[in-house]
Amino acid sequence: MGSLHTDPHNNNSASCALNPLDPEEFRRQGHMVIDFLADYYRDIEKYPVRSQVEPGYLRKRLPESAPNNPEPIETILQDVQNEIVPGITHWQSPNYFAYFPSSGSTAGFLGEMLSTGFNVVGFNWMSSPAATELESIVMDWFGKMLKLPKSFLFSGNGGGVLQGTTCEAILCTLTAARDRMLNKIGRENIGKLVVYGSDQTHCALQKAAQIAGIHPKNFRAVGTTKLTAFGLSPESFRSAILEDLEAGLIPLFLCATIGTTSSTAVDPIGPLCDVAKDYGIWVHIDAAYAGSACICPEFRHFIDGVEGADSFSLNAHKWFLTTLDCCCLWVKDPSALVKALSTNPEYLKNKATESKQVVDYKDWQIALSRRFRAMKLWLVLRSYGVANLRNFLRSHVKMAKQFEGLIGMDKRFEIVVPRTFAMVCFRLIVPPAMDQNPLDEELANQINAKLLESINASGRVYMTHAVVGGVYMIRFAVGATLTEERHVNVAWKVVQEHAGAILGASN
Ligand SMILES: *Cc1c(COP(=O)(O)O)cnc(C)c1O
Numbered sequence: 057m058g059s060l061h062t063d064p065h066n067n068n069s070a071s072c073a074l075n076p077l078d079p080e081e082f083r084r085q086g087h088m089v090i091d092f093l094a095d096y097y098r099d100i101e102k103y104p105v106r107s108q109v110e111p112g113y114l115r116k117r118l119p120e121s122a123p124n125n126p127e128p129i130e131t132i133l134q135d136v137q138n139e140i141v142p143g144i145t146h147w148q149s150p151n152y153f154a155y156f157p158s159s160g161s162t163a164g165f166l167g168e169m170l171s172t173g174f175n176v177v178g179f180n181w182m183s184s185p186a187a188t189e190l191e192s193i194v195m196d197w198f199g200k201m202l203k204l205p206k207s208f209l210f211s212g213n214g215g216g217v218l219q220g221t222t223c224e225a226i227l228c229t230l231t232a233a234r235d236r237m238l239n240k241i242g243r244e245n246i247g248k249l250v251v252y253g254s255d256q257t258h259c260a261l262q263k264a265a266q267i268a269g270i271h272p273k274n275f276r277a278v279g280t281t282k283l284t285a286f287g288l289s290p291e292s293f294r295s296a297i298l299e300d301l302e303a304g305l306i307p308l309f310l311c312a313t314i315g316t317t318s319s320t321a322v323d324p325i326g327p328l329c330d331v332a333k334d335y336g337i338w339v340h341i342d343a344a345y346a347g348s349a350c351i352c353p354e355f356r357h358f359i360d361g362v363e364g365a366d367s368f369s370l371n372a373h374k375w376f377l378t379t380l381d382c383c384c385l386w387v388k389d390p391s392a393l394v395k396a397l398s399t400n401p402e403y404l405k406n407k408a409t410e411s412k413q414v415v416d417y418k419d420w421q422i423a424l425s426r427r428f429r430a431m432k433l434w435l436v437l438r439s440y441g442v443a444n445l446r447n448f449l450r451s452h453v454k455m456a457k458q459f460e461g462l463i464g465m466d467k468r469f470e471i472v473v474p475r476t477f478a479m480v481c482f483r484l485i486v487p488p489a490m491d492q493n494p495l496d497e498e499l500a501n502q503i504n505a506k507l508l509e510s511i512n513a514s515g516r517v518y519m520t521h522a523v524v525g526g527v528y529m530i531r532f533a534v535g536a537t538l539t540e541e542r543h544v545n546v547a548w549k550v551v552q553e554h555a556g557a558i559l560g561a562s563n
Pocket of ligand 1: 156220221222223224258260316317343344345371383
């Protein structure tokens with residue numbers, strides 16, 4: 057089509073007079089982008105799942121500086137296709153099984169589009185009442201779907217907030233816990249506060265502790281073992297606390313995990329909360345990935361005991377069809393968050409806030425400005441409904457079981473840790489013929505790393521790894537929205553082919 061808004065007098069100033077939010081131009085270009093993305097999803101399987109570019113590829117392809125004159129959307133979209141898409145790792149591909157999923161959906165996308173379209177900055181109630189009120193409502197809806205105790209809902213004097221990420225959710229709750237404690241024992245004691253997790257806890261906790269001013273020596277990553285399937289044992293937790301008390305330190309915060317990142321291990325939250333209660337420790341439950349599954353009655357037991365915790369979070373942008381970013385955080389005592397995170401500058405004062413009848417979410421998070429994230433979660437909940445959302449999660453679990461079954465039929469492989477949700481951790485067993493010492497873990501680890509790289513370099517599927525208890529394992533996480541059983545079967549064939557090649561070559 058070429059340049060569309062050609063000024064007859066000056067070709068170079070094309071469309072410069074056009075308002076950047078001209079409604080008709082918005083409609084035209086918007087439709088083009090939707091068409092572009094619809095084609096992308098239609099054709100997504102033709103791309104290598106893991107991007108195959110080399111570092112710095114893009115600088116070689118793009119101009120050194122920004123254009124002085126406007127360029128038409130047609131040209132820009134061409135460049136997205138030719139220059140950007142090769143550098144995309146296709147998280148929405150049905151052949152994507154890496155990390156944890158980032159499950160997209162039409163409803164999540166449209167909700168994102170609506171909130172971006174309104175582009176409001178809902179820091180307090182007054183700045184967009186619907187943004188605040190919808191957020192409180194969907195957080196109560198979701199809390200009820202998870203059967204969270206009433207004390208986490210607004211109706212029970214708790215409440216929920218949408219954060220960008222789990223990292224922020226943990227930092228905010230840790231900060232709330234810290235200030236609640238320091239207000240009791242005196243600011244000067246900050247150096248004595250101790251934060252607990254396990255050696256499987258996400259590094260988000262360590263980051264939060266660093267930012268919150270917890271002394272690095274007072275960060276406890278309590279050891280786990282295969283015996284407890286890498287869950288944190290309440291006995292080990294208590295021993296760590298007792299040792300710290302002995303040393304004159306003050307236990308502050310435990311981050312327990314439902315579905316650890318390495319192997320989806322589950323910490324026993326009921327017993328852990330019982331221990332924490334004896335010492336006045338704030339318990340946060342990080343269910344970033346697996347929390348979504350707990351809307352299914354058959355998975356709800358994993359969060360039994362949540363009533364003893366102080367806060368609970370999950371990432372709807374992982375396994376709940378909601379586009380990034382959308383971390384759902386519920387707290388029992390919102391006032392602890394507000395006391396730690398609020399400021400009250402003159403230019404934000406208004407009648408609603410002063411009357412204390414409203415939630416001002418700026419006081420529940422780090423930043424002032426905030427996106428209208430509730431919109432996309434609302435669209436997801438309404439467009440699919442609870443029954444369908446459950447079935448969607450179950451279908452992924454079923455496919456993970458299917459993959460597990462395929463592994464079980466091939467003697468060259470083993471499952472490394474029991475599967476709990478929709479992720480399978482497996483590895484190639486190193487045949488004794490390849491080494492004098494068949495138990496040489498280091499060799500096994502190297503061979504599995506080689507296998508994984510060879511699989512991923514093919515571009516046909518993408519998986520990632522973890523090392524748990526010294527064992528290198530390949531993680532196969534089902535959760536991309538477009539994945540079907542046939543993709544799982546093909547993925548397994550790809551694994552077998554590459555394993556055959558590696559074992560053959562090493563003989
Ligand atoms: C993904 C994940 C996180 C980090 O989530 P962000 O939203 O990226 O901060 C934390 N904990 C667990 C268990 C996770 O799986």
